[in-house]
Amino acid sequence: MSEGASKGRVILHIDMNAFYCSVHAAEEPGIYKGKPTAVAGSVELRKGIVVTSSYEARAMGVRTGVTVRQALSVCPNLILISPDFDLYRKYSRGFLRIAGNYTPLVEAVSIDECFLDITGSSQFGTPVQIAETISRRVKEELGLPCSIGIAPNKLLAKMASDMRKPDAITILRRREMPELLWSKPCQTLYGIGSRTADKLLRLNIRTIGELAAAEEKILIERFGVYGAWMKQAANGLDDSPVEPLHEAPKSIGHTTTLPADLTEREQYRRVMLNLADQTTRRLRHQHMVSTTVQITIRDPDMRTITRSSTLPIPTDTIEDIYQVACRLMDAHWKEGNPVRLLGITLQGLTVKKETPLQLDLFSYEEQPKKERLVTAMDILRDKYGEGAILTAGMLGDDPSTLIRNKKVRGTSLQKDFLREKSNDGDNDY
Numbered sequence: 001m002s003e004g005a006s007k008g009r010v011i012l013h014i015d016m017n018a019f020y021c022s023v024h025a026a027e028e029p030g031i032y033k034g035k036p037t038a039v040a041g042s043v044e045l046r047k048g049i050v051v052t053s054s055y056e057a058r059a060m061g062v063r064t065g066v067t068v069r070q071a072l073s074v075c076p077n078l079i080l081i082s083p084d085f086d087l088y089r090k091y092s093r094g095f096l097r098i099a100g101n102y103t104p105l106v107e108a109v110s111i112d113e114c115f116l117d118i119t120g121s122s123q124f125g126t127p128v129q130i131a132e133t134i135s136r137r138v139k140e141e142l143g144l145p146c147s148i149g150i151a152p153n154k155l156l157a158k159m160a161s162d163m164r165k166p167d168a169i170t171i172l173r174r175r176e177m178p179e180l181l182w183s184k185p186c187q188t189l190y191g192i193g194s195r196t197a198d199k200l201l202r203l204n205i206r207t208i209g210e211l212a213a214a215e216e217k218i219l220i221e222r223f224g225v226y227g228a229w230m231k232q233a234a235n236g237l238d239d240s241p242v243e244p245l246h247e248a249p250k251s252i253g254h255t256t257t258l259p260a261d262l263t264e265r266e267q268y269r270r271v272m273l274n275l276a277d278q279t280t281r282r283l284r285h286q287h288m289v290s291t292t293v294q295i296t297i298r299d300p301d302m303r304t305i306t307r308s309s310t311l312p313i314p315t316d317t318i319e320d321i322y323q324v325a326c327r328l329m330d331a332h333w334k335e336g337n338p339v340r341l342l343g344i345t346l347q348g349l350t351v352k353k354e355t356p357l358q359l360d361l362f363s364y365e366e367q368p369k370k371e372r373l374v375t376a377m378d379i380l381r382d383k384y385g386e387g388a389i390l391t392a393g394m395l396g397d398d399p400s401t402l403i404r405n406k407k408v409r410g411t412s413l414q415k416d417f418l419r420e421k422s423n424d425g426d427n428d429y
Contacts, residue, residue, distance in 0.1 A: 010127045011242065012116040013149040013157035014099060014134065017166035019112035021054040023091045024081050026143030036060055037079045040068050049257075051083060055166055088112075091142055098137050102130055107242045113161075115154050117242035131169045139167075155238035158190045174236035182209025182234075189233055196230075199223075208234050252282045252290075255343030261300055262339045269326055275344040276322040283346055289314035289355055291348035293324040297333055298341035307332045310348070314355050321346065 016022065020039040025032040036057035041048035050071050053062040060075035071078055092111045099106050102124050105117035124130050131148040138146050145167040149160025152174060159181065160172035172180070181188070187197040189208050203222065205211050212234035219227030232238070254275050262268045272295075283290060294308035307328045311320065325344050333339070 008152050009117065009119045010121075011151055011154050011157040012118055012127070012131055012134075013151075013154070013161040014095065014114050014116065014138075015147045015149075015161040015165070016095060016112040016138075017145045017147055018052055018054050018058075019091075019144075020052045020083065020088055021057075021081070022144050023088055024084075025054070026091070027087065029143070032079065032081070035079055036062065036075050036077060037081055038062055038068075038071055039081045039083050040071070041083065053078075091144065094142050095138050095144065095146070098134060098141065102134065104244065105242045106244055108245050115157065115242045128169065128171070135167070135169060153236075153238035154240055154242065155190055155233055156236055162190075177212075177234075177236040178209065182207060182212060184208055186211050186234075189230075191233060192230065196223075249286060249288075249349060251345050251347045251349065252279050252286070252288075253294075253343060253345030254278050255296055255341055257341045258339065263336050265330070265335045268329060268333075268339055268342060271342050272325045272329065272344065273318075273322055275342065276318045276325055279344050279346050280316055280318045280321055283316045283349070286349075287352050288349045289316045289352045290321070290346035291350070292346070293321055293328070294345040294347055295325050295328045296341065296343035296345065297329070297339060300338050300340045302340075304341075305332065308347070314348075314350060314352075316352065 021032070021037045024037065024039070025034075032054075034056065036054060036059075038053040038057050039051045041051070048068050050062060050064055050066050050068060052064055053071070057071075057075055057078055060078070062071045062075050062078060068080065088111055092108075096106060096108055096114060099114055099116055103116050103118050103121045107115040109115065118124075118127060118130055121130060125133070127150050131150055135146055135148055138144050147161045147165045147167065148169045149157040149162070150169065150171045151157040151160050156172045156174060156177075160170040163170045163172070163180075184207060185197065186192050186200050186205065186208055187194055189211070192200075199222070200206075200211065203214070203218065205214055211230060214231060214234075216228055216231050219231055221227070223230065256271065256275065258271070262271070290311070291314045292308055292310050294306055296304065296306050298304045309324050309328055311324065315321065321344065
C-alpha cells in the first residue's frame with residue numbers, strides 16, 4: 001500500500017495509549033501528567049489488581065495484571081488512581097466522534113480502540129494524512145495519545161498499531177509480513193492466545209512463519225475452522241468487514257473476579273444474583289429479551305469453562321436468569337471446588353415488542369402486575385442509583401456487589417454506552 005490511494009481496502013486501527021491513565025492525565029495534568037500512575041481496584045486497601053499503568057510506570061516495571069502490592073514494590077512513588085468509568089466512557093465517545101468525521105464505517109472494538117474503513121474517504125487526503133489528522137485532533141481536543149495502524153485489512157491494521165507505541169502511525173503491507181512478523185512467536189498474532197500457542201508448540205509450530213507454512217489439513221484436524229483461519233492470518237489474509245455498532249447488541253454479559261476463592265454454594269449464588277440483576281437491567285434498558293443463558297466459571301489455576309441453557313420462553317427478569325444460572329452452576333460445578341471468577345452472559349437476544357411471548361396458564365393474570373412493578377423499580381434505580389432498591393440476597397462484601405456502581409466498575413469491552421444518548425450534556429465530548 002502506497003501513501004496514496006490503495007487499489008484494495010484501506011483500514012485504520014486506532015488504539016488509545018494507556019487509555020485510563022491518559023484520561024486522568026488529560027483531566028488533571030498538574031497531578032498526573034508525566035508521572036508514574038496506575039489505575040487499580042481497592043486503592044484504599046492497598047490490594048487489588050493493576051488495570052493499566054502509564055508509560056512512565058511501565059518503564060519502572062509496573063505491568064497490567066500485577067497486584068497493587070507488587071506494583072508498589074517496583075515503583076514506590078507510583079500514584080494509584082481509583083477507576084472512573086463514567087469519565088472513560090465520556091472520552092471514548094470523544095475519540096469515536098472524531099473518527100466518525102472521516103468515515104461512517106467505524107467499528108468500536110472496545111472502550112479504547114476501533115477500526116475504520118477509509119477506502120472511500122480519499123476526499124480527506126491520503127491514508128497517512130487521514131491518520132495524522134485524527135491523531136492530531138485526538139491530541140488537541142482530548143489531550144490523549146494514540147497509535148494508529150494502516151493496512152489493507154483489520155488483522156494487519158491491528159498488528160501495525162501494536163508495533164510502535166505510544167503516539168505513532170505505522171503502515172503494514174501484506175508483503176512485509178515475512179520480514180517483520182514471521183520470526184515472532186505465534187502468540188504475537190492478533191487472535192491467538194497463550195493456550196492456542198501452547199497447542200501449536202506441541203505441533204512444533206513456534207513462529208508466525210512456521211504457522212504460515214503449516215499444512216492446513218493438520219491445523220483443521222487439530223483446531224477445526226479456527227485452524228484454517230490461523231493459517232490465513234499468519235499469511236496476512238483477512239476479509240472480515242468493518243462493522244459499525246448495531247443498535248441491538250448480540251449479547252449482554254457481566255463477569256466479576258473474586259479476591260478470595262469461593263467454595264460454598266450460598267456464596268456463589270449471591271454473586272450469581274448480582275450478576276443476574278445487572279445483566280437483566282441492561283437487557284431491559286435495550287428493550288430486549290433473552291432465550292439463552294451462559295455462565296462462565298474460572299478456578300484459581302485460570303481454567304475456564306462455559307455452560308449454557310436455552311429457555312422455553314424468552315425473558316428479561318432476574319428471577320428467570322438467576323434460576324437458570326444456579327441450575328447450570330449446580331450441574332457443572334461441585335460444591336467445595338474453589339471459584340475465582342463468575343460470569344453471566346445473555347444470548348439469543350430479540351426486541352421484546354417484536355417477540356411473541358407465550359404466557360403461563362397459571363400466571364398470566366399476574367404477569368402485567370409483575371411487569372409494572374419491575375418497570376417502577378427500574379425507574380427508581382435509574383433516578384436514585386442502583387442501590388435504591390435491593391433484595392437482601394444482593395448484599396455482601398464481594399466485588400459482585402460493586403458492579404452496580406457504574407463509576408468505579410466497568411469493562412473495556414462493554415459498549416452499551418455507545419448505544420445510549422449521553423446525559424453529560426455540554427460536558428460531553
